[in-house]
Amino acid sequence: MDVATLQYLLGMVGTVAFAVTGVLAVTPRGIDLFGACVLGLITAIGGGTIRDLILGVPVFWAADLNYIWVALAASFVAFLTERLLTRKEIYRTMLYLDALGLSMFAIQAAQKVMWIEFGMPLAPILMGVLTAIGGGLLRDVLAGQPTLLMRRELYAIPVTCGCVLYVVGLSWLPAYPVEFGITCSLFILVLRSAAIYWD
Amino acid sequence: MDVATLQYLLGMVGTVAFAVTGVLAVTPRGIDLFGACVLGLITAIGGGTIRDLILGVPVFWAADLNYIWVALAASFVAFLTERLLTRKEIYRTMLYLDALGLSMFAIQAAQKVMWIEFGMPLAPILMGVLTAIGGGLLRDVLAGQPTLLMRRELYAIPVTCGCVLYVVGLSWLPAYPVEFGITCSLFILVLRSAAIYWD
């Protein structure tokens, strides 16, 4: 299995995790199946969609609907198995998978923005953070609950640090984009996992 | 009168209904004339605007400002005659006209997306639903009230069923787009009207 395939598969795992945590975040508010699927889908693809609109490129899911199918299926299953998924140990696992998605999507987004040389050097950082947290912000606003900007949780800050590290690092060592991307993703993953572990 | 003219006129009726129900949904919250016009306008054109941004095509109202004029005028009148319009029988009529707008805008949007072959076959369904409910979601978020995703009302589900039927049906019988579009619009209209009637 080559790097691109692995990255794609991990991206799908991240999409599932985003959709599932998105649905679990709103089910206590007495939502129905339709609302759960819409909010799960928005959590999973919302950030990347806003990023692509700002970059002026076609939305990423138009060329590969698997992101939508996977997010809808995951939301559907999450709504039906909500009692199982909110068990403590399973929910923790979902949070770690969510952290995996977070770390990958942020760095991939920063990569995409650097690739098209859009608003260097600030925009890759901003778009990395937006991609990672945008979907969750949209979900919270539509579900009428406080957004993560109002919560003192280490969610967006690890992402920001990782994206800053990636952009600053690559400007010094432009010869190793793949290795550096993996390093920064792991950096975000470790920081966010620590925040989950000690929460 | 040909089909296109009829469709255009019905579209304007739908625009009026969207704006009026949009204004009536927020007037109990003590809004002023300016806020009412902004929220009425957003209810009427918000969904189609987000759709066009995602599709990467010019927003539909840029080429035909009648949608804006009509939505603003309807919001203005709705704010001034709010006491009259919230009378039970008149309000019901507005809800049925709103259902007419819903059914037309959803299928027209699905049609538009299929026409430019964007993200087939899922995107026409998603964009149909987004066009129909996006404006109302924006209005609720800006007015600080619960969005329809959090309410157990048969509003978005008839739209989704109609759009699924349209996309699935057309892939089997691609020879009758107009007839099939009218059928699916009527399907949404009947389902939504039933939900209003038995509410």
Next chain:
Amino acid sequence: MDVATLQYLLGMVGTVAFAVTGVLAVTPRGIDLFGACVLGLITAIGGGTIRDLILGVPVFWAADLNYIWVALAASFVAFLTERLLTRKEIYRTMLYLDALGLSMFAIQAAQKVMWIEFGMPLAPILMGVLTAIGGGLLRDVLAGQPTLLMRRELYAIPVTCGCVLYVVGLSWLPAYPVEFGITCSLFILVLRSAAIYWD
């Protein structure tokens, strides 16, 4: 110093004022530094970003990141010096600078829309208002507080009057765009300042 440089400098002053008032509007809700910077940035560039997405042109800050740097720095400083800035006389000064930003950004936006002849004559007015109030609306929605559409404050109405005056006036006297733009900006500034003064 020529008109363009002056306009650019005043634009930066407006950006600072938008970011600072944006941060001060949310600090009572117990936000952290990260949230303050995100919301300050969104207040400063949110309206212009949505405008550019609707116009289908590259977002204004992609070509000149100074808007982002200045907004982030201003948000950072505003968060740290919040106690100083919320002193009555200093806060008033910030409100007047905010009014300056408001009046400039609105007319500049109307100008930009007329320049590319987008949806004349209504779109320049709509986009002027959207540019001026869009960032604040986004901030309020993300911070979970009532948007200005729900408050009876003279904020958006002076902007709307100024933009209407600008578009109507220029269609009669198209020979003096710069002079007329300055006049309409001053008109908004005076109206909004009066509202601040007698509040």
